[in-house]
Amino acid sequence: MYEFTYHKAESIEAAIATLQQSDDAKFVAGGQTMLPTMKHRLASPSDLIDLGGIAALRGIEVNGDALVIGAMTTHATVAASAEVKKLIPALAGLAGNIGDPAVRNRGTLGGSIANNDPAADYPAALIALGASVKTNMREIAADDFFTGMFETALAENELIVSVRFPKPQAAAYMKFENPASRYAVVGVFVAKTKDGIRVGVTGATPCAHRGLRLEAALNKDFSPAAIDSVELPVEKMNSDIHASAEYRAHLVKVMTKRAVTACG
Amino acid sequence: MAENGIGASVRRKEDNRFLIGKGNYTDDISVVGQTHAVFVRSPHAHATLNRIDTSAALAAPGVVAVFTGDDLVADGIGPLICGVTVTSDDGQPHRAPRHPALAQGKVNYVGDHVAVVIAETLAQAKDAAELVVVDYGVLPAVTNTADASQPGQPQIHNEAPNNVCFNWPFGEKAAVEAAFASAHKVSTLELVNNRMVTNAMEPRAALGEYNSGTQEITLHLTTQNPHVHRLVMSAFNNLAPEHKLRVVGPDVGGGFGVKIFVYAEELVVGWACRKVQRPVKWTADRTEAFLSDAHGRDHVATAEVAMDAEGHFLALRVMTQANLGAYLSTFGTMVPSYLYAFLLAGQYRTPLIYSEVKAVFTNTAPVDACRGAGRPEATYLLERLVDIAAADMGLDPAEIRRRNYIPKDAFPYQTPVVQCYDSGDYVAALDKALALADYAGFPARAAEAKARGKRRGIGLSSYVEACGIAPSAAVGQLGGGVGLWESAQVRFNPTGNVQVFTGTHSHGQGHETTFAQLVTELLGVPIDSIEVIHGDTARTQFGMGTYGSRSLAVGGVAIAKACEKLIAKGKKIAAHALEAAESDIEFAAGNFTVTGTDKAMSIAAVAFNAYVPHSYPEGLEPGFDENAFFDPMNFSFPAGTHICEVEVDPDTGEVDIVRYSAVDDFGKLINPMIVEGQVHGGIVHGIGQALLEGCRYDSEGQLLTASYMDYAMPRADNVPSFDVDYAPTNPPHNPLGVKGCGEAGAIGAPPAVINAIVNALGIRHLDMPATPEKVWRAAQQAA
Structure with a gap:
């Protein structure tokens, strides 16, 4: 790890102000990606702005027919939340299966989606549930938020405040884990929403995406069999030492079927 | 009692x-005035070292010293040695290229040691290490075992033409060929024994202290054998006379073989603490462990068995290529030779065996012993081949084994490959294992699984291993540089x-x-x-x-x-x-x-x-x-039968080990609880090799599996609860009647797991590790 200056922000405004005053500052939420990257000397921010002291970024609220989860809420908190389990149990299940207990106790919703790892779980949920990301500047629909590998719509001085998840009629997340990292080789989140079936797919492509072909098939026939005839573009899939593009495309369909079955 | x-x-x-939390590991020990060492490692698999400029590093804050290979040579330190000689087919000893502790002129694998930076703090040493400027002349690399000795491949060492360390034939070739010519049936198998990174929980570490008053070096090391370290460093590496070198292996967090060897970092730390007149500490981070710990296995082999009409084994022929990595590690030559070919009889009466082992250099980390060391490679090959032979003969895998076992009244049993087995009752272990695994009930379980869309398979492995390493007479005959009492x-x-x-x-x-x-x-x-x-x-x-x-x-x-x-x-x-x-x-x-x-x-x-x-x-x-x-009269020969039952999900290729039964002969048990723990650990290690662990280099020699993000170690949810029992016999030459238990699981498990997967899918063979995609593809083809 290279030397850096540590700041603990007490408000969103203070965090932004510090960022603007610094040379090459980064926000740190749970630090589950940032800190290992720094330890490997692959990142060298001049300043780290710790968001852990900002109360406004924490907590889970039920707002009408939606859940609003603060950006700094840990995976463990989401997994254990009675509100989340009641409104969107699939989201609690997803959070409870990220990484290991140490990761879940430190890692946060905001950190995960801001990082937008191509194999992270949360992006699939945001996309499938039609969530919206509230920042200090605006509200961004999930469909517009994840823009590329490790890239999001967030502007330079923009900080995630919370994520609003509308309650679906039913939802399920199925993840095929990398045996080594336990990240998603493929993760598929299927949700029955008021606007029809929505499918969020992570792990398969450089950036989590909406499974439009899968949605089309499921909107006609919400059954596992409906997936059989869907053709997925193998050439767009990731390919690495753990899974070829062809295998990933196959797994997307298998995980989708399982999620459909789990939706009941 | x-x-x-x-x-x-x-x-x-x-x-x-x-x-x-009161364990005392090497990295836990800190001493007054301690400095920290960081090694500058080659990012290239194969390159000339044109120039090393240490001036900026030397000028960096806190830096005490920066050393390169020239400094070691000037002090007459090193090179590292390999302690066992194998005679090649030209009558010459194996090729032993010079293995400097800090590279000289050339680097030969990613992670090879180029320089060491010693500074007041670890962070300062890391910062300064980045300032060492190395002008590399990048050369093409060869990493693949099967390719290494082919014409046109990059040459790694001048001393080893075609990258061959040795080509070692053993056995009666003509008699074996005659047996094959007249056999009723010949079964053949080509396989890969996957390369593993050993991954002890505690990474390697060294702390060197020099007392200028007594001229004594004290070296705390992650070692499995402190006296061997002291002997080798004194007698061969010229570090210090034995009476002026104290080696301490305090609490050590797992060895599995990887901490037997004398490594570059250990020798350099021992030397540098005297050179800088300050204590020097080095602890590997996990990436360094992946790059520079000795790796294990990495064979490509062809095996053939000749049988009569009843499925009796008449002869065995095995051609093996073994990857030794870029340099010879301390016992690198012994593992794919004496610890491998001399176990090829397995539990069977096969009267004729011929083996050729070609050991090659590649631009990868040195390969040496990893839990089992040679015996897992021999057992995997043999026990896979026996299942293929059973399929070719239309026999049940248990039956073909039973027909070929060495009978219990034949012990001590002289195999055609040097080893004379001490004691055993292989039928007893098999029968006990079959009962423990409810082998007879398998078809019903398979049918039930099929109704759920899963494919069940069951696999056997009857292993024998030679452990209790000693006796000195045998080890000496085999080319060992030291006796082993x-x-x-x-x-x-x-x-x-x-x-x-x-x-x-x-x-x-x-x-x-x-x-x-x-x-x-x-x-x-x-x-x-x-x-x-x-x-x-x-x-x-x-x-x-x-x-x-x-x-x-x-x-x-x-x-x-x-x-x-x-x-x-x-x-x-x-x-x-x-x-x-x-x-x-x-x-x-x-x-x-x-x-x-x-x-x-x-x-x-x-x-x-x-x-x-x-x-x-x-x-x-x-x-x-x-x-x-x-000094015993013989090795000890634990043996047993392991039975693995798997359920394969044909949709994803995931393998679930649903049942695992092990019946072993370890002679008399001193502490059954500890033995059972050793058996569990060994089986998990073997399951890791069979399902998860595959060390991969790309063609340029970059290690693709250099962290736990990409290298899959077995975890609790990868393994079932094990059913363990024993079928002991009494080894007559051992006064306590004991054998050894630490490696058995790692030897017995891989073929049991793969045999079960092959059985589930109805295919002929699948190379380890049986990753989900590989299994899924095999299931697609089999369907």
Whole structure:
């Protein structure tokens, strides 16, 4: 790890102000990606702005027919939340299966989606549930938020405040884990929403995406069999030492079927 | 049986300190004035070192020194050695290219050592290491085992044309060929034995201290064999004379073979602490461990078995290519030769065996022993081939094994490949395992799984291994540079408690408990009054260390022999004290008694007497402290049958091990709980190799699996609860009747797992690791 200056922000405004005053500052939420990257000397921010002291970024609220989860809420908190389990149990299940207990106790919703790892779980949920990301500047629909590998719509001085998840009629997340990292080789989140079936797919492509072909098939026939005839573009899939593009495309369909079955 | 003696599942004495955080590992030790070393490692797999500019690093804050290979040469330090000779088919010894501790002129794998930076803090050393400017002339690399000796490949060492270290034929080629020519059936298998990174929980570390007053170097190391480290560093690496070099292996967090060897970092730290006149500490981070620990396995082989019409094995022919990496590690040549080919008889009466092993250099980390070392490779090949042979002959895998086993009345059994097996009852282990696994009930379970869309398979593996590494005569004949006996010293203190000094080293095996159980059994001293001491050349007598499941079978016997000497001497002392004839003294349960009288003396009282002697007769020495050495007549040959049952999800290729039964012959068990733990650990290691662990380099020599993000280690949810039982026999040459148990699981498990997957899918073969995609593709093709 290279030397850096540590700041603990007490408000969103203070965090932004510090960022603007610094040379090459980064926000740190749970630090589950940032800190290992720094330890490997692959990142060298001049300043780290710790968001852990900002109360406004924490907590889970039920707002009408939606859940609003603060950006700094840990995976463990989401997994254990009675509100989340009641409104969107699939989201609690997803959070409870990220990484290991140490990761879940430190890692946060905001950190995960801001990082937008191509194999992270949360992006699939945001996309499938039609969530919206509230920042200090605006509200961004999930469909517009994840823009590329490790890239999001967030502007330079923009900080995630919370994520609003509308309650679906039913939802399920199925993840095929990398045996080594336990990240998603493929993760598929299927949700029955008021606007029809929505499918969020992570792990398969450089950036989590909406499974439009899968949605089309499921909107006609919400059954596992409906997936059989869907053709997925193998050439767009990731390919690495753990899974070829062809295998990933196959797994997307298998995980989708399982999620459909789990939706009941 | 004494309380807490042989056969008792005593809780491990050492665990208290580990569980309360009082373990003392090398990196836990810090000394006044300590500096930190960081190694500059090659980012290239193969390159010339045109120029190394250390000036900026030397000028960086906190930097004490920066050294390169030239500095070692100037001081006459190194190179690193390989301790076992294999004679190649040209009659010459294996090619042994120079292995400098810090590279000279050329680097040969990613992670190769280019320079060392020593600074006041670790962060300063890391910062300065980035300032060492190296001008590399990048060369093409070769990493693939099968390609390395092909024409046109990059040449790694001038001393080794075509990258061949040795080509070692063994066995009666003509007789084997004749047997194949007249065979009823020949079954053939080509396979890969996947390369593994050993991954002990504690990474390697070294702390060197030099005392300019005594000119002594003290080197704390993550070592499985401190005296071997001291010997090699003194006799071959010119670090310091043995009496001026103390090597301490304190608590060591797992070895699995990878901490046997003398590594560059260890030698450099030992030398540098004298050079800079400051203590120097180095601890590998996990990436360094992946890059520079010796790796294991990595064979490509073709195996053929010739059979008669009943499926009896007539002859075996095995052609193997073994990857030794970029340089020879300490025992690199021995693993794919003597520890491999001499196990190719397995549990079978195969009368004729011919093997050729071509060992090659590649631009990868050195390859050496990893739990099992050679025997897992032999067992995997043989037990996969036997299943193929069974399929070709239309026989049940259990039946073809049964037909070919060495019968129990044939022991000791001389195999055609050097080894003479001590004892065994392979049918007994098989029958017990079949019952434990409910082999007969498998078809019903498979049908039930099929109804759920899953495919069930069952696989057997009947392994035998040679461990209790010794005897020195055999090891010497095989080209070993050192004999392999073991030593012990059992010392009574005047107040009656006992210190047991062993030349073996415990790094997770529980010696401090098992050996104390042995002593309480033999001497009748309460187990809490016995302390087992190991791992420090300044405290213990010379010993060979721990590997090859040798500690109990060889080191335990040395302890027993020292105890026997104490009892013999105790009789003399008791006779003197009790005013009786020595021939009238008996010893039992910790007491010396005079036959036919009520006169008695505890062994503690004898010890006290020995240290406060009065008017001892001539010839009776004071003191109660005995040494013994044990050099067995043979290896020890644990054996067993493991049965694995899997359920494959054909939709994803995931393999679930639903049942695993192991029946082993380890001879007599001292602590069944510890043995069971060793069996569990070994099986998990084997399951790791079979399902998860595949070390991968790309064609340019970059290690693709250099962290736990990409290298999959087995975890609790990858394995079932194991059913473990035993079918012991008595090895006649071992005075304690014990064999070894530490490696058996890692040897037995891989073929059992793969045989089960192959059975589930109805295919002929699948190379390890059986990753989901590989299994899914095989399932697609089989469907």
